[in-house]
Amino acid sequence: MKFLTVVGARPQFMKLWAFHRAVARKHEHVIVHTGQHYDVEMSDIFFKELALPEPDYNLGVGSDTHAAQTAKIMLNLEKVLETEKPDCVVVYGDTNSTLAGALTAVKMHLPVAHIEAGLRRYDLSVPEEVNRIVSDHLSAFLFAPTETAMKNLAREGLEKRSYLTGDVMYDAFLTFQKFINENILSTLGIEKKEYVLATVHRADNTDRKEKLCAIIKAFEECREKIVFPVHPRTAKRMQEYGIQINLEHVIVTKPVGYLETLALEKHAKKIITDSGGVQREAYFAGVPCITLLEFSEWVETVEYGWNFLAGTDVDKILWGIRHFEGGKEHPDLFGDGNAGEKTVSVLEEKI
Numbered sequence: 583m584k585f586l587t588v589v590g591a592r593p594q595f596m597k598l599w600a601f602h603r604a605v606a607r608k609h610e611h612v613i614v615h616t617g618q619h620y621d622v623e624m625s626d627i628f629f630k631e632l633a634l635p636e637p638d639y640n641l642g643v644g645s646d647t648h649a650a651q652t653a654k655i656m657l658n659l660e661k662v663l664e665t666e667k668p669d670c671v672v673v674y675g676d677t678n679s680t681l682a683g684a685l686t687a688v689k690m691h692l693p694v695a696h697i698e699a700g701l702r703r704y705d706l707s708v709p710e711e712v713n714r715i716v717s718d719h720l721s722a723f724l725f726a727p728t729e730t731a732m733k734n735l736a737r738e739g740l741e742k743r744s745y746l747t748g749d750v751m752y753d754a755f756l757t758f759q760k761f762i763n764e765n766i767l768s769t770l771g772i773e774k775k776e777y778v779l780a781t782v783h784r785a786d787n788t789d790r791k792e793k794l795c796a797i798i799k800a801f802e803e804c805r806e807k808i809v810f811p812v813h814p815r816t817a818k819r820m821q822e823y824g825i826q827i828n829l830e831h832v833i834v835t836k837p838v839g840y841l842e843t844l845a846l847e848k849h850a851k852k853i854i855t856d857s858g859g860v861q862r863e864a865y866f867a868g869v870p871c872i873t874l875l876e877f878s879e880w881v882e883t884v885e886y887g888w889n890f891l892a893g894t895d896v897d898k899i900l901w902g903i904r905h906f907e908g909g910k911e912h913p914d915l916f917g918d919g920n921a922g923e924k925t926v927s928v929l930e931e932k933i
Contacts, residue, residue: 583933584610586668588659590618590643590679593751593859595628596840597674597697600750600922602634608930612666616655616679617642627839632754648678648709655682663690669933670695673721674750676714684717695929697750699724700731701858701879708786723932725925727751727916730881747924748917751859755844755866756919762845770809770833777833778806778903779850783813787856787874791823793894797874798825800899801832808832808854809846852903861889862916870908872899882915 585605589598598613605611615637629636641658643651659682663671671687672695673680680696687694699718703711718724724740726732727749735744767774780801787793794816801808810832812820820826827834838846844863847853853864856874864871865883876893883889887909892898 583669583930584612584666585670585672585929586612586614586663586666587672587674588614588616588655588679588683589637589674590616590655591675591677592628593857594674594677594679595632595634596754596859597750599632599634600753601672601674601697601925602922603753604922604926609926612639612668613637614639614641614659614662614683616640616659616682617644618651618655618677618679631840632758652678652682652685655679656686659683659686660690663687663692668692670723670929672697673717674698676701676710676717678709678713680717681713684720688720693722693933694720695723695725695925696721697725697925698727700726700728700733700735700744702734703877703879705877723929725921725928727921728880728882745924745928747928748919748921749862750921750925751862752866752916753919753921755863758841759844759848759867761841762848763839763841764845764849766838766842766845767849770835772807772809772833774849775851776807777850778804778808778852778854779846780808780810780854781813781857781860782810782816782855782874784856784875785815787894788813788816788819791819794819794823795825796894796896797899798827800896800903802827802829803896804900804903805831806903809835809850811835811837811843811846813837852906854899854903864888865912866916868908868912870906872902872906874899886911886913886915888912 639662643654670693673683674697684694696717724744725747732746847863848867852870854872861880865888871889873891890902890906892902
């Protein structure tokens, strides 16, 4: 069979790796990169580190508004689908690339497989929530990473097309933790378990000056050593808002690659983030996570006490940095590391 994958953002490349590893053994796999993330640090380095083949197509859409970016992807992707005529189009997660891939394929009467289906925040003001709900309801095959995601899909009448496979990011984590690049620690001049890793990228936090200022204020006041790889969107907003960090205990760096990220996560004493992927990787690594959101789609990490929801409240962030120690139980919540293989098995059987 011929499968065609649509990806465009950094978190999707790790998910793509798990599916590609499984599908390429028997089937043709066409990779379309929308260009939603296009910086070398946000795209090229991941394909290199994960030993993924170069994308067969790069649509080069770049940054834009949600509507314009989605429309550009759809216009360009339609031509690719007409040429390739795949048996199934595979989309991942909840980005504009996910939504555009699902919409374009369905309008061309092609079945869609949605990997990482069933996540819900129940807040339509969040762009990712709209993307994931629409993609789920358009898809013929829904691959859920957790029991909670399966229950969410069942509540919406989608249980007959839903399959519990586990999390493809856990597949990647288990494989690549053996190859982590610990040189980043000496490069940054930090010691294991003596720093806090911080990542900030969600538009809801970066595009509201008061929220981004509150987060940076908490970093400044905590006095813990913080490693802060700055996302391009965050760097742009910090410049626009006149935010500068000139403190010895906050180490500001450019985005780092996947293997360096895994090393920083593994050896951090705590992690601060607004990333869904980093929340899970913190749990995989057994590191307490302070989430800069008031809700997490990964509710299991909160329920078992490994994820503290601080939002952008300075006092809550500071409390988390100083006092949050993580849970006592650490069950396997995200599968057995074979989500990619399980996904391909279902598609082989059903298509």
